[in-house]
Amino acid sequence: MTALKLDRVNKSFGKVQVLHDIDLTVDEGEFVVFVGPSGCGKSTLLRVIAGLEDATSGRVEIGGAEVTRTPPAKRGIAMVFQSYALYPHLDVRGNMALGLKQEGQPRDVIDARIAEAARMLELQPYLDRRPSDLSGGQRQRVAIGRAVTRQPQLFLFDEPLSNLDAALRMNTRIEIAQLHRTLGASMIYVTHDQTEAMTLADRIVVLRAGRIEQIGAPMELYNNPANRFVAGFLGAPS
């Protein structure tokens, strides 16, 4: 099955076109990383997939169903942001429960999903704490745990490690890789970090000024970059 299919997706803000004819297919269980310089459209593309922005034209399919005009909550996705996006007035358990409550899940399902996600991300000690009592790394694990409780068809990560220091960045990256293996879930992950892209990705999508420059497995791009731009990004000697 196909986790995601984008068909000639364009996105403009006013007169400014930010995404140009994006075609992309992500297989079920695949880990796909979007890389490219700041402002090239990585977040916008992720937000179009999530339904936080509507495509100006083109078609978005998730899990075989067309979702081009479907609201985010009904797309079967869960997104993790650089800024964590936790609710400060809710404790960790409340943050993890909120989306499931809105979905109308019964109490026992909510409790079981939170327990499972807390176990996977070692969040049990923090369940009754507020985000303000947690470190950045702990907050991001909560945000990732919250995504896990949704059991999404597709996980979307937008530079989830950018606010963390180097040691935490590595630990959290390894946790995300473990999560991908454990869940066998489809994941799309935005970064401008070469190490993250090379270590996490099944395939890397290189974006430049709103267009796909090259798509391939990390070593494929590393050994065979289409041009100097791709080579520059993936660190292969040119």
Ligand code: ADP
């Ligand atoms: P990246 O995530 O790769 O850094 P973005 O997707 O955030 O890039 O931005 C791509 C381009 O779209 C930038 O030029 C940015 O200024 C513009 N852009 C993003 N969101 C909006 C918006 N809501 N309104 C107008 N322009 C936007």
Ligand code: MG
């Ligand atoms: Mg961005």
